[in-house]
Amino acid sequence: MMLTAPPPRLPWPTDVDASRLLGLLQGADLRGRGGAAFPTTTKIASALGRRPVLIVNACDGEPLVAKDEVLLRLAPGLVADGAALVARAVGATEVVLAVHAGSAAQRHAHGLVAGLAGRWPAPRVLAVPHRYVASEAGALASAARGGPSLPFDREQPMTAGATGGRGSVLVLNAETLAQVARAWAGDTVPTRLVTLSGALASTGVVETTDEVTVADLVLGRGGRTAHPPRAVLLGGYGGSWATWDAVASLTLAQLDAGPGLGAGLIHVLGPADCPVAAVTGISDYLAAESAGQCGPCMFGLPALAGDWRELGDGRTASEAWQRWQRRLPVVQGRGACGHPDGAVRQMASALAAFGPHLEQHRAGLCDAVAARERAAVPA
């Protein structure tokens, strides 16, 4: 375990056998914990021999997720060891620990880097602005070389080096690197960090295994609720909605095969939370957080958010419905980064999960309002 046990004290390897490291990660089937779940072995292997800049992403870019901060606070040694191992394996020229400026993670990051002399090549902290896309891998690579904290259009993986003479950059999430250290130390029990959020008695970051069910995790660690939750948002704002009934009995491993857990978020809506309002809030946020660089994102996300607002409003729902259906596939896949894709995923999944609730809104009704009113009157 990462958060409850003292970190393993690794004998410091002077030379890391890359093929052994990749073999261990392959055996653990480690996938990136930042959101995209990309196979870690594939990513590291693509950087071998390219002497990349290694960027440790500890930004918790998803606003409801807090795992990177918790890791830097409770298990900084694991992040340090994981990054050191990968840096050695790929021959990294420098290691950059990326955090949001002014965050709690930034304070931990400075403490961590100060104690790393000799373990990371050229260690430093990179503090990026509090914008959703600022922690996107390309935006971090741009900021690390002194450019703007903005995604850029790339034809090939950043590990290969980009056009325009930029060198190779390898970006890995802080939890992914902590898992690398665990695998190297022989700790083979797969765990993951999940941030529980929303209508629960107890919220925050928990460490769990892949075999736990959503219901056991959410109700066991988040506290039993008087009524079953209504729905969950999985992964992050750029993730997927699902009704509670659809996912409660699934294990996290089973979620991986379906909607995925993204950056490890499970955000719970209770009976008194209106899902239409929740989706509106997130869609508006994602529209406002577009970097404003790519047209389909800059114009498409506000248009989609506006359509959703009308759908929930009910009065002009059928025209909004047609526009929204037409626009979703047009916006999908047409940004330099994955921001518009995440926004589309979130909205499209909301339709699948909340169709019946939208029907209530079309009739001018909302059972979440009823649930709130019920809570306010004596039985």
Next chain:
Amino acid sequence: MTLGQAQARDGVQGAALRVDRVACTASGLCAGWLPERITLDEWGYPVLDRTPLTADLLGHARRAAGSCPVRALQLHLRTG
């Protein structure tokens, strides 16, 4: 069938259009040159049809790329 005829039917191996989304300013000129593969969305930004470029379209594809005022549209011709 000659090579030219085969390319006109099946597409030219390695020929592909690519748009730099950040650079694109929605001039719309590319869609004028190559409506067979490029349409514009409601905001004026190009939507590329990934159907392989056939030999008879290569000239127009080259002009479409050349027409872009910010060189956001590129025609890649990979060999081998």
